[in-house]
Amino acid sequence: DIQMTQSPSSLSASVGNRVTITCRASQDISNSLAWYQLKPGKAPKLLIYATSTLQSGVPSRFSGSRSGTDFTLTISSLQPEDVATYYCHKYNVVPLTFGGGTKVEIK
């Protein structure tokens, strides 16, 4: 099975700062990578799919990119409402797998 290694596991940044989260796939997954935002007590939210396609309604400060088997989620200007845990998800073939998650907090 393809493994997704996500880093860092947690981070703390100031409001307005740029935040970067990375996922590395153990094999080529083409552009079959999505990002989700999880907040306690709320339904998880799809942010990005196909590496860089922003889901409808998601603020433009979120973006995704790829370099080989390394995928990046960037929040260009961190906002208080972005406090959450973020997960990458590869979906080229089953089994579908997630990264270990990144908890984002405000400094």
Next chain:
Amino acid sequence: QVQLVESGGGVVQPGGSLRLSCAASGFTFSSYGMHWVRQAPGKELEWVSFLRFDGSNKNYADSVKGRFTISRDNSKNTLFLQMNSLRVEDTAVYYCAKDLDWQLLVFDYWGQGTLVTVSS
């Protein structure tokens, strides 16, 4: 708007069974693939199962294969997960999720989850 509401969770002893349901509304249920995803306490997300829009293709994670069965009733806009031979390690919040397309394998809407606790 899209709504997914899970039910059927609870406390069950190891070896027991539970049937989860997911009531869907706000979209044409019969046109989309559906998934179950779970998250054990303090752990990462884990995909459990997928069912194609017409029920013709099912996939399972190895950890639940042979014990869990996914199904759907398109006439009632409802997704099910029959869980048998439950183990302590199946303890998790179980989410129902809608596929972005008929079989893209991306989850564009999720429910709020139902908690399953397997404990003696």
